[in-house]
Amino acid sequence: MQSHELLREVFQKSSAKQVAAELGLSLSMIYKWAEPPDASAGSGTVNPLDRIDALRHTTGDPRIVQWICQRAGGFFIKNPKTHHPHPEFLIPATNEIIQEFADLLAVIATAVADNQIVASEAADIRARWEELKTVTEGFVECCEKGNFLPLKTTAKPGAQPKSESSPARPHTQK
Numbered sequence: 461m462q463s464h465e466l467l468r469e470v471f472q473k474s475s476a477k478q479v480a481a482e483l484g485l486s487l488s489m490i491y492k493w494a495e496p497p498d499a500s501a502g503s504g505t506v507n508p509l510d511r512i513d514a515l516r517h518t519t520g521d522p523r524i525v526q527w528i529c530q531r532a533g534g535f536f537i538k539n540p541k542t543h544h545p546h547p548e549f550l551i552p553a554t555n556e557i558i559q560e561f562a563d564l565l566a567v568i569a570t571a572v573a574d575n576q577i578v579a580s581e582a583a584d585i586r587a588r589w590e591e592l593k594t595v596t597e598g599f600v601e602c603c604e605k606g607n608f609l610p611l612k613t614t615a616k617p618g619a620q621p622k623s624e625s626s627p628a629r630p631h632t633q634k
Contacts, residue, residue, distance in 0.1 A: 463509035468494035537593050539601070550608040553599050560595045564588040 471479065471494055480487045493507035516524045522538065529536040567588045571581035602608060 462496065463507055463513070464494050464496050467507055467509065535590070537590060537597065539594075539597060553602065553608070557592070557596050557599055560588070560592040564592050 471490065476490045476494075477487055479485075480490045483490075489505070492505040495505075497505070512524065512528070516522075522536065526536045564585070567581075567584050571577045571585060577585070
């Protein structure tokens, strides 16, 4: 979605007139932000979203996006660089999530050992949490892309191949 398309949708749900008044801008300027840029027709203008994106691109500093997300009450999690693992990487990918979770729990356990959490410990917890979310997002993305398909194995004579519709094996206690 282009920035002007997003702004057009936003202005359909909130008053462009109110936005103009609160920002101290003309209503025509607000409407121009929601138009596709066309220098020959004089329509559209570089809108704030495009300017923020240009600033982020020019500086290469993710703190700009992180700051905006924080102001909106959230956090920015960068999508991991996707690699397309072979199916045999399913177990290591799963182990990576488990290890990241264990690392987060270790940071939390260390922080609460003295029955308080100071700012630096909170920052460490946040950093581990962000890393866990990033690793998990990479795993989920690989799942969605079908990168963790079952390995082809040589079937034993008379053996039935496992299908996605096969019922799960019942759990038995020993």
